[in-house]
Amino acid sequence: MSYGKLDHRNGDLPRGEHQMFRMHAQNITKPQTRTLPRRLRRLEAESIEIMREVVADFRKPVMLYSIGKDSSVMLHLAQKAFYPAKVPFSLLHVDTTWKFREMISFRDETAQRLGINLIVHVNRDGIERGINPIDSGSTLHTQVMKTDALKQALDLYGFDAAFGGARRDEEKSRAKERIFSFRSRGHVWDPCNQRPELWNLFNTRSRKGETMRVFAISNWTELDVWEYIMLEDIPVVPLYFAKKRWVVHRNGALIMVDDERLPLVSNETPELKMMRFRTLGCYPLSGAIESDAITIKDIVAEMQVATVSERQGRLIDTDEVASMEKKKREGYF
Amino acid sequence: MDTDALRELTFTDSKDQLRFITCGSVGDGKSTLIGRFLHDSKAIYEDQLQTLARDSVKHGTTGDAIDFALLVDGLEAEREQGITIDVAYRFFTTPRRSFMVADTPGHEQYTRNMATGASNAQLAVIVIDARKGVLVQTRRHSYICSLLGIRHVVVALNKMDLIDYRKEVFDRIVADYVKFASNLGFTSVAAIPISARHDDNIINRSRNTDWFHGPCLLDYLESIDIQSETAGLPFRFPVQWVNRPNMDFRGYAGTVVSGSIAVGDEIVVPASGRNSRVKQIVTYDGELVRAEAGDAVTITLADEIDIGRGDIIAKPTERPEVADQFAAHVIWMDQEDMVPGRSYGFRIGTQSSASGSITAMKYRIDVNTGAHVAARTLRLNEIGFCKIATALPATFDAYEANRRTGSFIVIDRDTNRTVGAGMIAFPLRRAANIARQPLSLGKKERTALKHQRPCIIWFTGLSGAGKSTIANLVDQKLFAMSYHTMLLDGDNLRHGPNRDLGLTESDRAENIRGAGEVAKLMVDSGLLVICSFISPYKAERDMVRDAVGDGEFIEVFVDTPIGECVRRDPKGLYAKAKSGMVKTFTGVDAPYEAPSVPEIHLTTLNQQPERLADTVLNCLAARGIIVPTNRTEN
Ligand SMILES: Nc1nc2c(ncn2[C@@H]2O[C@H](COP(=O)(O)OP(=O)(O)OP(=O)(O)O)[C@@H](O)[C@H]2O)c(=O)[nH]1
Numbered sequence: 010m011s012y013g014k015l016d017h018r019n020g021d022l023p024r025g026e027h028q029m030f031r032m033h034a035q036n037i038t039k040p041q042t043r044t045l046p047r048r049l050r051r052l053e054a055e056s057i058e059i060m061r062e063v064v065a066d067f068r069k070p071v072m073l074y075s076i077g078k079d080s081s082v083m084l085h086l087a088q089k090a091f092y093p094a095k096v097p098f099s100l101l102h103v104d105t106t107w108k109f110r111e112m113i114s115f116r117d118e119t120a121q122r123l124g125i126n127l128i129v130h131v132n133r134d135g136i137e138r139g140i141n142p143i144d145s146g147s148t149l150h151t152q153v154m155k156t157d158a159l160k161q162a163l164d165l166y167g168f169d170a171a172f173g174g175a176r177r178d179e180e181k182s183r184a185k186e187r188i189f190s191f192r193s194r195g196h197v198w199d200p201c202n203q204r205p206e207l208w209n210l211f212n213t214r215s216r217k218g219e220t221m222r223v224f225a226i227s228n229w230t231e232l233d234v235w236e237y238i239m240l241e242d243i244p245v246v247p248l249y250f251a252k253k254r255w256v257v258h259r260n261g262a263l264i265m266v267d268d269e270r271l272p273l274v275s276n277e278t279p280e281l282k283m284m285r286f287r288t289l290g291c292y293p294l295s296g297a298i299e300s301d302a303i304t305i306k307d308i309v310a311e312m313q314v315a316t317v318s319e320r321q322g323r324l325i326d327t328d329e330v331a332s333m334e335k336k337k338r339e340g341y342f
Numbered sequence: 343m344d345t346d347a348l349r350e351l352t353f354t355d356s357k358d359q360l361r362f363i364t365c366g367s368v369g370d371g372k373s374t375l376i377g378r379f380l381h382d383s384k385a386i387y388e389d390q391l392q393t394l395a396r397d398s399v400k401h402g403t404t405g406d407a408i409d410f411a412l413l414v415d416g417l418e419a420e421r422e423q424g425i426t427i428d429v430a431y432r433f434f435t436t437p438r439r440s441f442m443v444a445d446t447p448g449h450e451q452y453t454r455n456m457a458t459g460a461s462n463a464q465l466a467v468i469v470i471d472a473r474k475g476v477l478v479q480t481r482r483h484s485y486i487c488s489l490l491g492i493r494h495v496v497v498a499l500n501k502m503d504l505i506d507y508r509k510e511v512f513d514r515i516v517a518d519y520v521k522f523a524s525n526l527g528f529t530s531v532a533a534i535p536i537s538a539r540h541d542d543n544i545i546n547r548s549r550n551t552d553w554f555h556g557p558c559l560l561d562y563l564e565s566i567d568i569q570s571e572t573a574g575l576p577f578r579f580p581v582q583w584v585n586r587p588n589m590d591f592r593g594y595a596g597t598v599v600s601g602s603i604a605v606g607d608e609i610v611v612p613a614s615g616r617n618s619r620v621k622q623i624v625t626y627d628g629e630l631v632r633a634e635a636g637d638a639v640t641i642t643l644a645d646e647i648d649i650g651r652g653d654i655i656a657k658p659t660e661r662p663e664v665a666d667q668f669a670a671h672v673i674w675m676d677q678e679d680m681v682p683g684r685s686y687g688f689r690i691g692t693q694s695s696a697s698g699s700i701t702a703m704k705y706r707i708d709v710n711t712g713a714h715v716a717a718r719t720l721r722l723n724e725i726g727f728c729k730i731a732t733a734l735p736a737t738f739d740a741y742e743a744n745r746r747t748g749s750f751i752v753i754d755r756d757t758n759r760t761v762g763a764g765m766i767a768f769p770l771r772r773a774a775n776i777a778r779q780p781l782s783l784g785k786k787e788r789t790a791l792k793h794q795r796p797c798i799i800w801f802t803g804l805s806g807a808g809k810s811t812i813a814n815l816v817d818q819k820l821f822a823m824s825y826h827t828m829l830l831d832g833d834n835l836r837h838g839p840n841r842d843l844g845l846t847e848s849d850r851a852e853n854i855r856g857a858g859e860v861a862k863l864m865v866d867s868g869l870l871v872i873c874s875f876i877s878p879y880k881a882e883r884d885m886v887r888d889a890v891g892d893g894e895f896i897e898v899f900v901d902t903p904i905g906e907c908v909r910r911d912p913k914g915l916y917a918k919a920k921s922g923m924v925k926t927f928t929g930v931d932a933p934y935e936a937p938s939v940p941e942i943h944l945t946t947l948n949q950q951p952e953r954l955a956d957t958v959l960n961c962l963a964a965r966g967i968i969v970p971t972n973r974t975e976n
């Protein structure tokens with residue numbers, strides 16, 4: 010970031026490619042004015058403010074789009090933040106090639122519906138090495154196909170800021186992370202030496218090669234996210250809703266048989282079960298929950314009495330105690 | 343959407359949220375307390391509890407019992423060291439209220455992280471170990487809370503189990519604290535005897551403290567009435583971003599930080615003095631008639647006036663301050679001491695790329711006594727009161743009047759670290775004639791008369807590198823080409839206006855600042871100003887760069903290896919430095935920060951000064967500053 014002067018009219022237009030996004034306004038179709046509960050309104054405004062800061066101060070931001078509920082909310086907030094202009098950045102999906110098929114179709118529909126540029130990045134090197142979640146194990150798969158892939162994509166396109174949909178209530182090391190999370194060269198997070206972050210005065214400066222991860226919905230809880238999705242009528246991947254799907258029991262988790270790539274062990278027979286997902290990722294690594302929640306209202310009600318965390322379903326987190334922190338230091342989301 | 347969903351479900355959202363912190367000295371039990379809260383308010387899921395039980399065996403400090411601190415001390419280093427290093431933000435909800443808590447570290451080394459947590463809090467739980475009483479960190483944190491505008495504190499006198507729940511201990515320590523805190527400006531100070539470990543007076547009243555008649559901590563937090571911070575304040579709208587999707591729409595995107603505004607209201611941009619009226623208040627969900635504190639909106643105006651990021655929109659009757667000098671409290675947060683006079687980056691509201699400097703330290707505050715101590719600088723975690731000057735006028739309020747428009751952060755221009763946080767007390771020199779009239783004679787007119795493009799040609803390099811020799815030659819050559827020039831030299835300024843300055847880091851900074859100011863005035867008068875200064879620090883050179891327009895600062899790095907400079911030693915200074923007669927000599931025992939991308943880089947070894955001067959002229963020509971051929975005055 011260069012040091013302009015106090016009156017540096019930065020707000021005018023970020024340079025370069027943003028221009029093209031700003032040429033046409035979003036089609037102005039105004040939904041009915043609705044009243045959100047005060048708390049959600051505050052969270053919404055806070056996230057919008059963060060997004061505008063990024064667009065005003067960074068050269069080339071991007072939004073990491075993981076297709077999950079949090080990404081859906083982030084994207085919705087981005088539309089609000091820049092209205093009537095279109096969302097002035099691209100979406101980046103780091104595709105491990107093991108996402109649920111319904112996620113991929115939802116992703117493509119969403120980008121098309123909103124007219125947003127979508128970049129899909131796959132770590133080709135990982136594919137060539139034959140890395141996959143089943144044989145390579147979740148740790149290596151995540152490292153190569155998610156962390157390395159993300160770093161590749163950020164470097165390849167030269168993004169200097171990347172929005173992530175992580176929330177502080179998700180995990181104990183996330184609870185420690187700043188909203189503007191500075192990454193030194195190589196995308197490294199240094200958790201014991203974070204920049205102080207006072208008030209809403211974010212330090213957006215970085216030198217060449219350094220980047221920022223920006224967690225615009227840091228202060229939302231899982232319940233906030235669902236309530237907001239319900240009240241704002243935000244589309245989410247159908248896998249969040251209960252339906253009869255083919256699953257197998259494996260290592261104490263319910264794994265959906267999403268395609269023929271999932272090798273079944275001798276004693277595994279797929280069963281048709283009423284189930285849904287609380288969190289989505291690579292299908293062989295995502296545990297489903299048995300549920301009858303078929304509407305968002307049901308989901309919110311289920312959430313309010315849930316006794317296990319959403320990360321319970323994520324096989325990648327339990328590998329080692331400090332695994333999330335470790336992955337984040339290495340450049341994970 | 344299913345409409346009765348709205349009716350049937352109880353929203354956590356309809357409850358207001360209390361944002362509080364825990365603070366106090368290291369090991370007093372803050373994290374344990376928060377872990378306990380999270381646990382007892384059912385914010386912890388079963389799988390997380392299982393993990394906690396496993397973690398307690400491995401990292402716990404509590405023997406066989408569960409170590410609740412491990413619910414919040416989430417970093418590996420924290421678990422290994424058994425202390426909190428950085429602030430954890432956690433959320434929990436009870437039937438009466440929802441909470442966002444920032445659990446802050448007690449260790450002095452991490453005070454800046456405590457300040458981070460405190461900056462957005464409405465209330466502080468000051469945890470004190472009943473065995474130890476009020477300690478330095480208790481006082482420091484209380485002081486910072488007060489400075490940051492927290493008006494409600496509750497003393498949680500913890501580890502009562504270890505002192506047999508004795509009333510007299512509680513009374514003595516609370517009396518101590520109240521005495522200390524009496525002039526910190528808190529509106530309410532409550533005190534509760536607790537044991538975070540054994541859940542006394544946290545979620546439930548404890549039978550171990552029959553003598554205590556107040557509420558338990560949770561009851562207190564659920565019921566305390568905290569006035570909205572922004573209620574009744576004047577309208578302030580810092581512009582974040584100009585939204586211009588097409589030729590027909592120009593909106594100012596931002597969040598109303600205080601007050602409210604309605605369509606048709608008259609507004610002013612205090613920095614320029616321009617007025618207009620609100621035409622629309624645009625949101626994705628439809629246009630609004632009125633926007634209030636906390637609303638993120640986009641405002642359009644009836645007139646086309648020049649507004650950009652960093653401007654504040656206000657009402658003509660309630661204007662913020664506009665000034666380029668102000669007094670402020672500063673908390674220093676960096677390993678490297680503050681350098682008064684040095685150029686720092688400042689972020690004031692949405693004015694995110696301001697530059698300025700701390701021009702004078704008034705005093706440092708002793709956090710133990712509140713006494714004002716004379717000081718020339720601030721070290722890590724020290725708090726002081728100082729004067730600050732910005733390169734261009736800033737728009738702000740006093741912090742006491744408005745937390746959002748009265749705060750700023752200080753950024754090191756080289757490393758980009760956040761090195762300080764400040765709270766503005768009052769403006770020192772209001773920017774005069776705010777509705778600016780064009781000056782009758784300006785730089786443009788003066789320059790036009792001379793038919794040249796003014797600029798600063800800044801030579802930097804070690805003593806003996808050859809700066810003055812080359813600068814003199816450039817000066818003579820330009821003069822011969824009929825350009826109006828002026829030569830400023832380190833030595834002639836040090837004998838003149840900067841006579842009183844020595845060679846310390848901050849005096850060097852001040853010397854360059856002075857030189858920069860003089861050079862800028864000369865640029866305004868239309869001259870090509872040739873400057874020759876060792877100017878060892880990048881921050882100071884950049885400050886001069888920022889003081890003039892784009893392309894008006896040409897940095898010439900005279901690059902001569904130190905060995906060669908010592909060999910030349912034209913003034914015998916290196917010899918003196920070696921013998922200790924001259925202290926803090928650049929290149930010997932003071933650093934020289936070479937420019938990373940100078941406009942002109944001269945490697946002097948085996949080169950004739952004549953040739954090097956020509957190189958400079960060629961570069962100036964390439965930049966369109968001079969015309970390469972001789973010109974004749976017309
Ligand atoms: N006996 C007893 N021990 C306690 C109590 N509260 C905390 N402790 C113990 O005190 C030690 C320090 O507790 P922490 O919660 O980590 O203290 P802290 O204030 O968060 O420390 P920092 O964040 O590093 O400043 C731990 O071993 C706790 O188990 C209490 O009420 N009674």
Ligand SMILES: [Mg+2]
Binds near residue numbers: 372373425426446
């Ligand atoms: Mg702690």
